[in-house]
Amino acid sequence: MRAPRPAAPLTPAVRSGPAPTATPTQRAEETAIATDPKSDRRNGIAGWAPVLLSATLFAWFCTFLPAVAEGEVLLWQLDWVPSLSVSLSFLVDGLSLTFLLLISGIGTLVMLYSDSYLRGDPQYARFALYLTSFMLSMLGLVAADNLIALFVFWELTTITSYLLIGFHNDEADSRRSALQALLVTGTGALAMMAGMILMGVAAGTFEISEIVAQGDVLREHPWYLAIMILILAGAFTKSAQVPFHFWLPNAMAAPTPVSAFLHSATMVKGGVYLLARLHPALSGTEVWLWTLTIAGAATAVFASLQAMRQTDMKQVLAYTTLMALGTLTLFLASGSAYAITAFVVFLVTHSFYKASLFLMAGCVDHGTGTRDLRVLGGLARAMPLTALAAAIAALSMAGLPPFIGFIAKELGYGGSIEAASSPLLVTGAALIANALMFTVAAVVALNPFWRRGGETPSKPHEADWQMLAGPLILAALGLAAGIFPHVLEHYAAAPIAQSLLGDAEKAKELHLWAGVNTPFLLSLATFALGLVLYFARGALRRALESTVGRLPDLDARWDDVIDGLKGFAAWQTRLLQTGKLRRYLVVIFATYAGVMAVTLAMKAAVVVELDFSDLILKQWMVVGLIVTGAAIVTVTRSRLAAIAALGTVGIGVALTFIVYSAPDVAITQLLIETLNVVLVSVALLRMPLLDPAGTHDHRPKDAVLALAVGGVVATLLLCVLAVPMDMRLTQFFEEASYPDAHGRNIVNVILVDFRAIDTFGEITVVVIAALSAYALLRTTGRRDRA
Amino acid sequence: MKSLILRVATRYLAALLLIFSLYLLLRGHNEPGGGFIGGLVGATAFVLHAIACGTAEARAALRVQPQTIAVTGLAVALVAGLVPAFSGDAFLTGEWLFLFAEDGGKGIPLSTPLMFDTGVYLVVLGAILTLVLAMEEEI
Numbered sequence: 069m070r071a072p073r074p075a076a077p078l079t080p081a082v083r084s085g086p087a088p089t090a091t092p093t094q095r096a097e098e099t100a101i102a103t104d105p106k107s108d109r110r111n112g113i114a115g116w117a118p119v120l121l122s123a124t125l126f127a128w129f130c131t132f133l134p135a136v137a138e139g140e141v142l143l144w145q146l147d148w149v150p151s152l153s154v155s156l157s158f159l160v161d162g163l164s165l166t167f168l169l170l171i172s173g174i175g176t177l178v179m180l181y182s183d184s185y186l187r188g189d190p191q192y193a194r195f196a197l198y199l200t201s202f203m204l205s206m207l208g209l210v211a212a213d214n215l216i217a218l219f220v221f222w223e224l225t226t227i228t229s230y231l232l233i234g235f236h237n238d239e240a241d242s243r244r245s246a247l248q249a250l251l252v253t254g255t256g257a258l259a260m261m262a263g264m265i266l267m268g269v270a271a272g273t274f275e276i277s278e279i280v281a282q283g284d285v286l287r288e289h290p291w292y293l294a295i296m297i298l299i300l301a302g303a304f305t306k307s308a309q310v311p312f313h314f315w316l317p318n319a320m321a322a323p324t325p326v327s328a329f330l331h332s333a334t335m336v337k338g339g340v341y342l343l344a345r346l347h348p349a350l351s352g353t354e355v356w357l358w359t360l361t362i363a364g365a366a367t368a369v370f371a372s373l374q375a376m377r378q379t380d381m382k383q384v385l386a387y388t389t390l391m392a393l394g395t396l397t398l399f400l401a402s403g404s405a406y407a408i409t410a411f412v413v414f415l416v417t418h419s420f421y422k423a424s425l426f427l428m429a430g431c432v433d434h435g436t437g438t439r440d441l442r443v444l445g446g447l448a449r450a451m452p453l454t455a456l457a458a459a460i461a462a463l464s465m466a467g468l469p470p471f472i473g474f475i476a477k478e479l480g481y482g483g484s485i486e487a488a489s490s491p492l493l494v495t496g497a498a499l500i501a502n503a504l505m506f507t508v509a510a511v512v513a514l515n516p517f518w519r520r521g522g523e524t525p526s527k528p529h530e531a532d533w534q535m536l537a538g539p540l541i542l543a544a545l546g547l548a549a550g551i552f553p554h555v556l557e558h559y560a561a562a563p564i565a566q567s568l569l570g571d572a573e574k575a576k577e578l579h580l581w582a583g584v585n586t587p588f589l590l591s592l593a594t595f596a597l598g599l600v601l602y603f604a605r606g607a608l609r610r611a612l613e614s615t616v617g618r619l620p621d622l623d624a625r626w627d628d629v630i631d632g633l634k635g636f637a638a639w640q641t642r643l644l645q646t647g648k649l650r651r652y653l654v655v656i657f658a659t660y661a662g663v664m665a666v667t668l669a670m671k672a673a674v675v676v677e678l679d680f681s682d683l684i685l686k687q688w689m690v691v692g693l694i695v696t697g698a699a700i701v702t703v704t705r706s707r708l709a710a711i712a713a714l715g716t717v718g719i720g721v722a723l724t725f726i727v728y729s730a731p732d733v734a735i736t737q738l739l740i741e742t743l744n745v746v747l748v749s750v751a752l753l754r755m756p757l758l759d760p761a762g763t764h765d766h767r768p769k770d771a772v773l774a775l776a777v778g779g780v781v782a783t784l785l786l787c788v789l790a791v792p793m794d795m796r797l798t799q800f801f802e803e804a805s806y807p808d809a810h811g812r813n814i815v816n817v818i819l820v821d822f823r824a825i826d827t828f829g830e831i832t833v834v835v836i837a838a839l840s841a842y843a844l845l846r847t848t849g850r851r852d853r854a
Numbered sequence: 855m856k857s858l859i860l861r862v863a864t865r866y867l868a869a870l871l872l873i874f875s876l877y878l879l880l881r882g883h884n885e886p887g888g889g890f891i892g893g894l895v896g897a898t899a900f901v902l903h904a905i906a907c908g909t910a911e912a913r914a915a916l917r918v919q920p921q922t923i924a925v926t927g928l929a930v931a932l933v934a935g936l937v938p939a940f941s942g943d944a945f946l947t948g949e950w951l952f953l954f955a956e957d958g959g960k961g962i963p964l965s966t967p968l969m970f971d972t973g974v975y976l977v978v979l980g981a982i983l984t985l986v987l988a989m990e991e992e993i
Contacts, residue, residue: 731886739894743982746901750989809948810963811883819888820967820974824946827970828931831977835924838981842921845988 114193115183126172159213162563167210177538182325184534202228215264245318260302280348307339328426360401361489365497367394372504381429381439409576410479424461424542431531436524445522455517457539462513464546472549481587506598553578694720715745732815864906871899889971893978920983927976934969
């Protein structure tokens with residue numbers, strides 16, 4: 069029995085060139101699930117607790133607003149690993165607070181939405197736990213003031229994102245997408261960690277607030293390029309910039325609230341956040357300017373073209389999110405006041421309308437059973453409130469006045485015409501992307517509701533209040549911010565300009581009407597081009613199929629890379645892990661002897677002085693015992709005799725310890741040897757009988773190996789003895805043992821007191837080894853019996 | 855192995871070994887011994903029992919699963935390490951309590967190192983018995 073859930077994700081359309089076609093049966097099945105009567109069961113505490121938590125956090129963050137708007141920076145600090153200068157320090161300034169409010173605010177709405185969207189899902193508690201953990205990690209990420217702490221939170225968001233994308237873990241597609249997102253962003257994050265460590269070492273501190281203060285030092289530093297590339301690797305993979313973009317559309321396999329929250333409003337902005345946070349430290353060089361300009365522009369244009377090709381609502385929105393991320397990166401390329409103000413306004417604008425649109429798509433999916441734009445139409449009558457939210461959000465996305473999207477677009481053009489890189493390139497890219505956004509907004513958010521006709525798998529019905537609250541509130545905020553732009557300016561744009569440029573005054577004033585200027589004319593051109601593209605969308609799609617559709621498909625290459633890795637792993641496993649114990653031992657000992665011999669030859673002046681003059685009879689007897697035991701092992705044909713002879717060698721060693729007065733070691737050795745004989749006898753009794761023909765073939769080779777290992781170890785010991793022993797530690801333990809640790813047996817005092825943490829590690833290993841061996845014995849045993 | 859002599863001898867030997875193992879554990883701080891050696895001797899007692907009377911009887915004599923003993927030992931060692939936290943000291947610092955101590959003497963010393971060593975004793979005992987008993991039962 070499959071878990072009841074409202075919608076199965078579509079096959080990501082990017083992977084196969086042509087648009088996906090959903091078979092009628094598949095659709096019908098999903099509808100049946102969507103209207104499953106069982107799904108009325110309430111989610112209980114897992115439903116409302118996350119809402120309460122995020123709402124409380126949101127309210128708490130709101131109390132910071134006045135102080136931060138005045139330019140204050142709030143700091144908390146807690147030592148974490150002081151020896152590595154890792155501290156759990158948090159900083160709230162304009163940039164952090166804007167993100168904190170977006171995350172907790174949208175989080176509240178998304179949690180409220182999910183409770184209804186996934187009502188009755190038996191796994192809802194798990195979902196709520198993942199989503200809440202994600203939110204907390206994301207809040208930590210944007211508030212962290214220590215590079216290492218930031219990295220830890222960063223990876224926590226990666227892991228929770230993985231769990232959320234793969235939430236429908238009974239579907240191969242979800243699992244693949246989740247793993248892809250994890251590996252792409254995880255690999256980038258590893259590079260980023262290297263970059264952060266370099267950065268911390270170069271700046272002499274891991275506190276971000278101190279690092280950004282020394283931008284000049286970093287830019288002059290010989291490691292600058294390495295630091296920048298490594299950090300960009302992390303930011304670009306997280307924020308899905310071309311060519312690392314392919315994981316984001318696939319991540320739409322996640323339930324819709326997750327797509328709205330993680331993969332549009334918050335997590336994917338983590339990369340952009342990092343770029344903004346480190347902007348004062350790294351920006352201002354040619355290479356930064358051009359890397360971000362090219363990556364951002366390429367992503368924005370490529371994504372908006374791809375968005376036109378899609379027919380699944382969520383895929384369209386995923387690509388428009390990519391476009392937004394590209395645009396944000398583009399803004400951060402330069403440090404001009406226009407660009408930074410545009411960055412802030414567009415960041416907020418996009419979070420409002422995109423989260424709203426994603427949640428709206430979820431309502432449509434929930435209410436009709438499909439997200440296919442070719443089928444949807446005429447929903448405005450059945451779903452009036454969803455249609456209203458969609459319309460407001462779409463108008464903001466299209467950049468029409470009086471919505472905040474219009475102001476964001478004007479500011480963007482203002483920044484692009486005075487871009488430090490190439491005004492023509494940047495403005496051109498922005499114009500194409502914005503015009504396509506205009507078209508896409510109409511296609512994705514107006515057509516399904518206002519277009520005539522349309523047949524949906526199930527009879528459309530309006531969503532409940534919990535699902536409508538999010539899209540409506542967020543869409544309304546987009547309108548309110550457009551009408552009262554100075555609120556946004558006071559609480560977000562100015563404080564962020566303070567964080568990034570060091571001066572709140574530099575933020576551009578936000579106006580709905582700034583007079584007839586170049587940005588305004590460019591806006592008009594955008595609308596005109598957008599309208600033309602809307603009416604020519606059929607032709608445009610066909611044209612895109614034959615051009616963009618033929619670009620190399622990175623998603624398919626991804627599979628090749630993964631297959632290649634698996635092939636390599638299989639090959640080297642076959643080579644090294646033959647499953648034959650003899651082979652393993654040969655490899656281990658040969659490697660050991662070889663490496664030791666080379667090291668000895670290169671590093672040590674081997675002076676072999678054999679002086680037997682101080683040996684008395686009892687010592688010679690011990691030597692005789694050991695040699696005899698070893699000789700018997702090599703010639704005997706009986707296993708038990710060999711084991712017993714090996715035990716004799718061990719006892720000889722124990723006697724040596726007694727002769728040289730180390731009773732503790734001697735007792736231990738004796739006991740271990742005894743148990744060893746018992747254990748090995750028990751184990752060998754299970755083994756098949758020796759093959760006489762095969763055994764003797766091996767002996768000469770084994771002899772060579774044994775002599776080599778023995779020779780190397782003996783040489784090593786002689787070399788060690790040739791060097792005078794450093795007695796300082798021994799002396800310390802001898803002196804401190806009784807007064808400090810109340811014990812006369814130094815060995816034991818060291819084990820349980822001075823170096824107790826080592827012992828603790830060792831006994832942990834002993835327990836793990838015993839439990840693993842036990843598990844192995846039990847499983848193979850069961851298979852044998854079966 | 856059904857040898858009557860061995861079985862009868864084991865009854866006394868195992869008991870002696872166990873007492874001896876505790877003795878080793880307790881004297882370990884000042885004389886040769888300690889948790890590791892004590893645990894080994896204790897394990898030997900049960901291994902002997904298993905060889906003489908079979909693993910089923912050895913398990914019955916143990917009363918608890920050897921895995922449980924090992925994990926309990928680890929927990930005891932961990933707690934011994936955490937106790938110093940109450941007096942604000944670092945993890946695994948030795949804390950001492952001298953009961954009935956007279957001038958110059960140390961009375962009956964109780965300490966977290968002893969507790970830690972007891973943990974080691976249990977881990978070694980449990981781990982070895984986990985392995986030996988499981989392997990013998992495989993045959």
